[in-house]
Amino acid sequence: MKKQFIFLNLVLITLFISCKNKEEAKPVEEVKANTFDVIVDLKIEKDDELILFYKDPSIAYFDAKNTVYNGVKGKPESQQIIFSVPEGILPNDIRFDISSNKEQNPITINSITLSFEGRVFKIAQKDILKYFTPNDFIKFDDSTGTATFFKKGEEYDPYFLTKEIIYPQIEMVRGVKM
Template sequence: MNKKNILINLLAIVCFISCKNKDVQEPVEEVKANTFDVIVDLNIQKDDELILFYKDASIAYFDEKNTVYNGVKGKAEAQTITFSIPEGILPNDIRFDISSKKEQQPIKINSIALSYNGKIFKVEQQDLLKYFTPNEFINFEAATGTASFTEKEGNYDPIFNTKPAIYVELEKLEGKQL
């Protein structure tokens, strides 16, 4: 091999390595929004749309503007559904609409966790009724955490409202002094 071929091969290798290194990027840490999340672990058999309503001190009633929708694919095994409230909003109350479909099979709620700023408050299945109240469209079996649904006078709106015990936990998550 002559010097010219060696030099060309050497330049080609340097160029190849140099170009290849430009494609390699340093890992960039993903900046995530500091959101208040409600994480529901449940068994849901049929596709549905679950809705989380939230309010803060600036509003008195739950409304359509302050909602997070979450379409769910039904399946036999448990799944986790996360509702992220928009960044900068710290709720003082929530409402969980557990089903939008009249033909929904019973849903088993394994737990509901509230998460904010690295803190988590988890309500296990056996404690659901301590923190949440099912409305008249839900027949709730506390022993199994199973909600079945009923229509009343042509209406269907199964909701879990919060009980006062949850407000203390919301304040703790938000770092408010009690």
């Protein structure tokens, strides 16, 4: 009987210590990288994949290696899509591929925001054409912020390139002294 009592006490003490240790263990929060972000507030009705191409001073042209893909679920209301450039890379130029879905409805862009380490530059809907140029697959109405897409035969590649006027703003967000 004494052996059973000791065994039972050992089991209870082990359980008590085990449970106490579990309560004290706190989940480790994942530290989010401090990334250069491009936040696009838009209304997109059909699922799509949007792509942000970026260059830094060491890259001469946009290529598939320097991209951030973002699969988007279509919704009837506006949503924010965040493109985070990999940590340690500070782009000096971007290209925004606004649709990969050949059946996409017109998309309304409400704003585009560049952000890094608390420095922010927000481009309002009315100023999008001041900072970006749509390619030949897009007709953009700056009064409504609506991008309508066109196919050229089987080709479909709607994107916006930056204009030179945005470069000082990108440098300011990057924290580069001019």
